[in-house]
Amino acid sequence: MRIDVLTLFPDYLAPLELSLIGKARRDGIVDLQVHDLRTWTHDRHRTVDDTPLGGGAGMVMKPEPWAEAFAAVRAVGQETLGADVEPLIVFPNPAGAPFAQATAQEWSQCEWIIFACGRYEGIDERVYEHLADTGYEIALASLGDYVLNGGEVAVLAITEAVVRLVPGVVGNAESLVEESHSDGLLEYPLYTRPASWSDPAGVLREAPQILLSGDHAKIAAWRHEQSVERTRQRRPDLLAEADGSGSSS
Ligand SMILES: NC(=S)c1ccno1
Numbered sequence: 001m002r003i004d005v006l007t008l009f010p011d012y013l014a015p016l017e018l019s020l021i022g023k024a025r026r027d028g029i030v031d032l033q034v035h036d037l038r039t040w041t042h043d044r045h046r047t048v049d050d051t052p053l054g055g056g057a058g059m060v061m062k063p064e065p066w067a068e069a070f071a072a073v074r075a076v077g078q079e080t081l082g083a084d085v086e087p088l089i090v091f092p093n094p095a096g097a098p099f100a101q102a103t104a105q106e107w108s109q110c111e112w113i114i115f116a117c118g119r120y121e122g123i124d125e126r127v128y129e130h131l132a133d134t135g136y137e138i139a140l141a142s143l144g145d146y147v148l149n150g151g152e153v154a155v156l157a158i159t160e161a162v163v164r165l166v167p168g169v170v171g172n173a174e175s176l177v178e179e180s181h182s183d184g185l186l187e188y189p190l191y192t193r194p195a196s197w198s199d200p201a202g203v204l205r206e207a208p209q210i211l212l213s214g215d216h217a218k219i220a221a222w223r224h225e226q227s228v229e230r231t232r233q234r235r236p237d238l239l240a241e242a243d244g245s246g247s248s249s
Contacts, residue, residue: 001029001030001031001108001110001111001112001113001163001166002030002031002032002033002077002080002081002087002111002112002113003030003031003032003033003112003113003114003115003159003163004032004033004034004035004073004077004087004112004113004114004115005032005033005034005035005114005115005117005155006035006037006066006069006070006073006114006115006116006117007034007035007036007037007117007150007151007152007155008036008037008038008048008117008119008150009117009150009152010034010035010036012117012150012152012153012156013034013152013155013156015156016032016034016156016159020160020163020164020169020170021159021160021163021164021169023169024163024166024168024169027168029166029167029168029169030163030166030169031080032159033073035069035073037065037066037069038065039069039072040064040065040066040068040069040072041065047062048061048062048065049061049062049119049120050062052121056121057121058120058121059120059121060120060121060122060123060124061118061119061120061122061123061124061127062124063123063124063126063127063130066116066123066124066127067127067130070089070114070116070131070136073114074086074087074114077112077114081111081112085111085112086112086135086136086137087112087113087114087136087137088107088110088112088113088114088137088138088139089113089114089116089131089136089137089138089139090107090113090114090115090116090138090139090140090141090155090158091115091116091118091123091128091138091139091140091141091151092115092117092118092140092141092142092143092148092151092154092155092158093118093122093140093141093142093151094142094145094146094147094148095140095142096139096140096141096142097139097140097141097142098141098142098144099141099142099143099154099158099161100181101161101179101180101181101182102181103141104158104161104162104165105165107158107162108162108163108165108166110162113162115151115155115158115159116151117150117151117152117155118150118151119149119150119151141154141158142154143157143158164176178223181238183227184238184241185227185228185230185231185238185239186227186230186231186234186235186238187227187230188222188223188224188226188227188230189226189230191207191208191211195207195211195212208222210222
């Protein structure tokens with residue numbers, strides 16, 4: 001998988017050099033390139049924004065740098081991937097479609113994603129029109145109904161959620177199977193040794209005995225019951241969705 005990130009703050013993406021994502025990059029599973037949008041400015045002040053036409057507060061990102069940046073990044077990516085490969089362009093945006101585990105699953109199959117990090121009040125609408133008219137596949141994705149100062153934090157989260165699902169990134173693929181949202185439910189409660197733990201207040205806390213039984217069928221059934229109950233308590237909306245499909249009743 002190739003990932004390109006266009007941003008005014010490349011250093012914001014430094015955490016993607018760490019941990020599993022960093023290892024995936026070093027192992028060659030993911031080729032991730034971060035680009036400074038100002039590379040595609042040509043004035044002394046490296047201008048990327050201007051006041052909103054029609055008035056209003058804040059600044060709007062100018063279309064010219066974006067158009068040049070996408071053309072340049074696409075050309076370089078196709079040198080590596082082939083002229084027939086086209087990227088998915090993802091704009092983190094509070095007005096976008098909710099990003100969920102199903103989205104991460106879908107995008108983990110992509111050969112190439114370009115993330116475009118907006119800043120200020122946003123990006124001139126004609127950039128989206130230009131990309132759509134040029135035949136790019138575009139997605140606006142939102143992490144939630146709140147506003148960040150830019151797309152970079154969302155790109156960190158989305159990249160981790162997507163890349164960890166790419167084969168070979170997580171050591172034990174089994175650990176991806178029973179996670180929250182992987183089956184439409186929240187994950188069951190987890191326990192490890194010691195089975196009996198006296199907490200700092202002197203309260204003895206025992207792990208559920210079923211987990212010590214060695215009866216894998218009963219353990220699996222207990223875990224599913226726990227997932228359903230935990231989902232019912234914390235995210236009844238997910239159960240409603242699941243009931244609609246009849247998959248987790
Ligand atoms: N809610 C999201 S993803 C966002 C991006 C920029 N501001 O908010």
